[in-house]
Structure formats: C-alpha cells, structure tokens
Amino acid sequence: MPLDPQAQALLAAFAQAGAIDFDRLTVPAYRAILAAGGAFAPGDAVAAEEQWRIPAAGGELDARLYRPRGVETPPLTVFFHGGGFVSCGLDSHANLCRTLAQRAGTLVLSVDYRLAPEARFPAAAHDACDAVRWAAASTRDLGARNGALALAGDSAGGNLAAVAALQLRGSGIAFAHQLLLYPVVDCASEHPSYASFGSGYFLTAEMMRWFKRHYFADDADRASPLASPLAAPDLAQLAPATIISAEYDPLRDEAEAYAARLAQAGTPATLVRWPGQMHGFASMLGALDAADRVLSFAARALRRAFDDANGSQEPR
Template sequence: MSVRPHPLSLVIAALLATTACHRSDEAATTAPTAAPAPATTVGAVPTQAQADPQMQAVLDQLAKLGGKPVETLTAVEARKQPSPADAVKALLESQGKPTTPEAVAKVENRTFPGPGGAVPIRIYTPEGKGPMPVVLYIHGGGWVIADLDTYDASPRAIANAAKAIVVSTHYRQGPEHLFPAAHDDTLAAYEWLLKNAAKLGGDPKRIALVGESAGGNMAADIAIAARDKGLQAPLHQVLVYPVADKAMDSPSYLENANAKPLNKPMMEWFAKNYLGDPAKAADPRISLVDQPNLAGLPPATIILAQIDPLRSGGEKLAEKLQAAGVPVTVQRYDGVAHEFFGMGAVVDKAKQAQQLAGAELRKAFEAGAPASAATSMPAPATTVAPAKSN
C-alpha cells in the first residue's frame, strides 16, 4: 500500500513526534484520511465519482433486480427489497461462479437476553485452536432494515482474516422500536460477550468491535460506553463507513446525494424511522463527531468508500479521534460505494478492506492491552493514500 502524506499531516507529525508515547505496535497508526480526489463540478455542485468496473457491475445488477426507492416505502416493505448482497449473488450466478459463502469452521445461531427480549446472534468460528480472540460484529441497515442473513459475508471474512471468533448481533429496529433501542441492544450484546466469551471458545481478555454503517456508529458508541461505565475496553474498533455526523450538507453528501446503494433521501428516511424526532439526530450517540469527550478510547480503523454520503462524516470522526489522542488508521477506497465491504466475492477492493481490518485486529490482539486515558497521546500523523480505481 503506498503512503502519501498530506503536507499538513507532516507538520503535525513533526510537532507530535517528540511527545508520542504509544507502544511500538501503535507507532504506525495513521491519522485523518487524505482529502477526497477532486470532484468534477457542474457550476458549483460537485458530481458523483465514477464507480470502478467491478463496483459498477454490482450496481448494474442491483438495478436489474428492480427494487423500489426505499424512501417511498414503509419499513416492512423496505425490508423485502433486494439488497446489495442479493446483487452480488445474482452477479456471481450470471458469471457462472459458485454462490456458496466463504467457508469457516463452524456457524451457530443463538440468542442472548437483551433489554427488550431475546436478540438473535450468529457465531462464526474459524479454523484453529482456542481460546481465540473474539469480535463483536454489528451489521448495517440504517437501524431499520437488514438482518444477520443480509450481512453474512462480512463476519465470515472477518473471522478468517482476523483469526477470531465473530459474534454477529442483530438488534431491535425502527420504527417499531425507536432510538435508543438498537443502541441498547448492541451494548447489551457487548456486555453479554464479556461474560460469555470463554464459553464460546474465546479469550475474554481479547475482544474487539467491528461495525458497518449504522453498525459502525453503534460499535463506536459501545467503545465510549465501555469507558464511561467502567467495562473492559475493547482492544480495537473497526468502523466501516460509520454514521458519524448529523450534517447532511457535507461534501460527500453533496457529491453523492443520489448515489446507489445509499443516498441522502434514504438517510433522511432512516433517521425518520429510527429517531422519530429529527432533533434527536443531534444526540452524540448518533452524531459521534459531537461527542464531548473522545479521549481514552481504543485504537480505531476507519474504512471509507468514495461514493458514499457518509464519507465526510467518517473523515471528520477520524480527525476528532486523533485530536483526542486516539490512534487512528484511515483508508478510503476510491471507485467503490457504500456497502462494498462485504462484496469480496466480486470486488477486489472489498477483499483489500477485509484484509486491512483483519491485519489491524490481529495486531491489536497480539498487543493484548487496550489504550487508556492515562497513556493515550496523539499519534504521529501520517496519512494512508486512498486506494485507486481499477
């Protein structure tokens, strides 16, 4: 992976290098991502970047499945619409390739007792001897749609790449269960995992978080809640295009207002169905960049897609975390869209992102100790260059 430091980042690095006191395994962490590639403009309005051929093939297949705009549907109707995962399967079929999921040693469906009743979880165990490290994975879907089946590919890939047991959790969804129901359920999943990791063949001292989209938002909130409640801290948090900012007028929202598979009208619909009251978008559990205190959190890996209204929010969160002394690694993948992470079967950049997540998790598990407020200081600020289009 090439490294292209931002000039400002180099200045910050020089200023902070003499005071950084991270463990040697944190010395290579990176800070806020490079600025997005310049967008073309029509007048003053930036236009959406072009998808690379592999990503475009998935988007074309998704369009062929004939789904209706989510924002025109009820939540019940929206949950029945074809998903990007369906598009990947259809694309594989059209190419004459097998559609069997990535293999792991064992998959088990269970439930745990959540605040509002039993919550479905799916446990993925890779090949190898235990006790293994453990990852709590939280799927996306705007807190309204999707489930463990929709997001089956990502936890499989993480289990193999991180060499860890992955517990994928569901949660109550809006509008039937409004904010903070989903947040409460996922925090409860983490607390349950702390108590039960050993029973799953895992190492209860080596637990990390991974979340996609709305799941990335909730993974970050769990890390904050663990700090504030005095729970065992996760060793690492991988936030994949997380919902991180209430603002919907950012550069990435302007560029990708009509993007697929996620756009501004859909985000407004998700907010309406989960939050109920639009004013609740300002709650720092939703707008992570407005958290008053981000210090003392575990190191973070933030994975972003260029063609995604959430990209700017993820970049801003990275800046806020790094300013608070949290080691942050950021990688933006150009030419791909929101939801690309689980598309490793057909999109090469998804495989790259999965391998990055796995490598960062393995590094954290090997280090075996979470960052703390007492030891956390700003990391040297270098920047990972965005992965370019094919």
C-alpha cells in the same frame, strides 16, 4: 480516482431494477426488496457457526457466533450489521463475518439488534451496549480468549460499534480495537459528501434521510452521542480505531471527520479512504475484488490489535 469498473457494472445492474420512490416506500416493502436481491459470495469457510441468545433489557437478542479454523482460543469481535437501522440481519452480513473471523483468527459474534420503526432510537444503541457487556462477561462460555475484545460494524452497525465504545468507556471492559466500515457517525447533519455523492452511487442521500425518519421519533435528539458519536464532546481514552471510508459514499466525510476527531483527542485512529468504491462494498464479495481486499486489510488490523492486547490488559 474513477469509480471502479466492477462497481460501475454493479450499479448498472442495480439501475435496471428501477428507481425506488422513498416518499411512498414502506419499511416492509424495502425489506422485501432486499430479501429478493441477488446474493453475493458466501465468504471464507469457518470451523463452526453457532446460534446464541443474548439477554438484554429490551428482550433477548439473537446472535450468531462464527468460529475460525485453526485457532484454539481465539479473541472475540462483536459485530453489528448495517442496514440503515431498519433492515438486514444475521444472514445479510454472514459473508462479511465469516471472512473477518477466518482471516483475523477471531470469533465474530454477530448481534441481531432491534430494528426501527418497530423499535426506534435509542433501542438499537441500548441493545448494542447490552450485547457487548454480555459478551465481555461470557468469554469463557463463548470459548474466547479473556481480555481480548474488539468491536466492529459497517454503516449503521459502525454507528452502534462506535456508540458502544463511547458508552462503555471506563466500564472496566478491555477493548482492543474498533473496526468501523463506512460508519454513520453524524445523524444530526449532512456533510458535503451528501451533495457530492448523494445520487447514483448505491446509497443515496434520499435513502439516508428515509432511514433516519424511521429510526428517530420526531422529538428525538439526533445529536445525542447515542445517535451521533461525532457530536460527543470528548473522544479521549477510547479503543484504537481503524476507519474505512469509501470514495464515492455520501457518508465519507462524516467517517473521515470522526477519524480526525479521535486522533485530535489522542485516540489512535487509522483512516483509509478506499479508492473508487461505493458504500457497502465490503459485503459485495464475488462481485467486487475490492471487497476481498478490504476484508483482508480489516482482518490484518484486528490481528495486530489483538497481538498488541496480549501485552497489555489495561481497560479502555
């Protein structure tokens, strides 16, 4: 379908700020651009927001726990933010986390993993796995329901959620679900949507190449499952997944290919291509009606997964 009119208006506003020269752009300058940008709506109100520190092999990680209203012992979702592995953090994705927490009735633990280029691949992937292991062992301290743990993330954070699900398969941790919003799942190649939607739709192919240049050292194996879950030879026996792609997104095809690979391996996977939308739209609350709708949809998927987990505590 045509690009959503609200998305068109937002893209026009972004265009007024001028084009970015990624050949000359530094990571600090990019982070400053994001920090100076306009804020979107804050998301749903929650009962509490708590700061936590997570022990990890690469050093302690900051985290923020969002506690929903009206749920005595909620399940737990570990969330990883997007930002191309080089930017964003707890504040940039607070609105998304609040809304998921309240609408799904889940604790959301948002993890501030290490960013590149200060910490290149596989630092973020290792941080993600360490954070999930800690969360799974700390449900009592967090006030979470035992045995009900989901993974979630958007864009680069979707990559980290998928990586953690893969790397911790068979670890004894019971994963109820993976919620992947327009995830990066193939860092080794470019799919046809790079050409179809690689310019003019917020995230560009040029931006993705810039992100990857900073995330990976020259000799890094971009096809490693730690970087590219789509390249993993075996995707069986993983937690059920909900994967949401955006119609006008250079990452669309790899996200949809991942859903297909999961299903072929016997892992339950629900794929929804959100019509008329661009990459990152779920965070754009207040500017895009679709952001509100997709987060309600995602929250329902988490609720159903946690309800199903009540009937079975078998680890995945």
